[in-house]
Amino acid sequence: MPALTLPLPSGDTWTRADYEALPENLPVRVGLVHGALVVSPRPRPIHQRVARRLATRIEDAAPVDWQADTDVDVLLDDDETEPVEIAPDIVVYSAQHDPYDRPIPADLVALAAEVVSPSTKRKDRRVHPRLYAEAGIRHYWRVENDQTAPAFAIYTHELDDATGHYIATGVHHDRIVVTSPFGMDFGLKGVHER
Template sequence: MTTLPDWMRPPRTEGWFAEDLDRLPEAPRHTELIDGALVFMVTPQRSWRGRLVTGLTVELARQAPDGIEVEREMTIRLDARNRPEPDLLVTTAPFDPDRTWYELEGVLLIVEVVSPESAHRDRTVKLRKYADADIRHYWYIEDEDAVAVVHVYELDELTGVYAPAGIFRGTLQRPVPYEIDLDLRRLTPRHRS
C-alpha cells in the first residue's frame, strides 16, 4: 500500500473545510469539497465535453444582460463543508481577476455536464445541495449520441426542492434566469469530412 502524501491529510479531525481548498496547491486542478471530503476529477475529459462547455460559456455570456457574468470551472462555497466546482455558473458577482471561488450570493444558474465518473453526484448529490443552498436554477447536461440534452430544474420556493422544468433536445428557450435561446446542436459541432 502506498502512503498518502502529507497534503492529502485533513488539517483537523473534523476533516476539510471550504477555506482549505485554497491551501492545497498540490491538489489536482479540479478538486471539489463535498461534505468535507476532497473529490478529485482525475479521469481524462472527452473532447465533446470540452467543446460543449466552451460553446455554452460563449453563448450564455453573449446572451447575458449587463451585470451578469458567466464563469466556468470555478468552485462555489455552499457552506463550510461544501465547495463544489460546477462546469458553469451564472452570477451577478462582478468579474475579479484574482477570484478563486464564488460566494453563494448572486448565483443565478449552475450547469453540470454529466460524465461517467460524475453522474451520481450531478444527478442526485449536487441536485440536492444546490437546492438546499437556494440556487434558483440548475441544469445538468447529458450526452445523447454526441448531442447535448439539457435537464432543467427550477427551485420551488414552497418546498425548497427542485422541480423539473423540462428536458430539452435540439433547442432550449428559457425566460429565466434571463432570456436564453440556444441551438444545442451547434454547441458541439460534429466532425466534418
C-alpha cells in the same frame, strides 16, 4: 503515472483554509463536500468542449449584470466543520463578483449547470443538484450528451421555494428558449456537434 500526494487536513475534516491551500495545478479535480475532500479525474475533451460552448452562448445572451464561467469554485456552505465548495461545469453569477476572487458565494449564483459524463452520472443527477438546492441556487441545468443518454438534451430546473427542491421546467434538444434566470434563445446543434 506517479502517485498523487496531497497534504493532510489540519484536523479531522478538511476546512476551507485547508482546501484553499491546495495547489491550483492538481492533475485531478477536487471538491469539498461536508468537510471531505472529493477527488475525481479531469474531464474528457468532449465534456470540456460542450461546457465551454454552452457557457459562451449563455454569456452572449446574458445581460451585463451577469457573467458565465466554467469550472470555478462556488462556496455552497461555509459551515466551520463541514464546508461545501465545489466547481460546477458552468456557473452564471453576478458581475458584482470580482473574477479574480475565489470562491464565488452561492448567493451570487443564478445558475449552475453540469455536463454529465459516464464517471459523474450519480453526482450530476443526484448529489450536486441537492447541494445546489440547499445553497439556494435558483436554477440548475443538467446537460446529457450522447455519452450518457440516447440523445443530447439540456434538462432545466428551477428551485421550488415550498419544498426546497428543484422542479423540472423543460427538456431542450435542438434549441433552448427560457425566460429565467434571464431570456435566452439559441440553437444547440453547435454546442454538442464536432
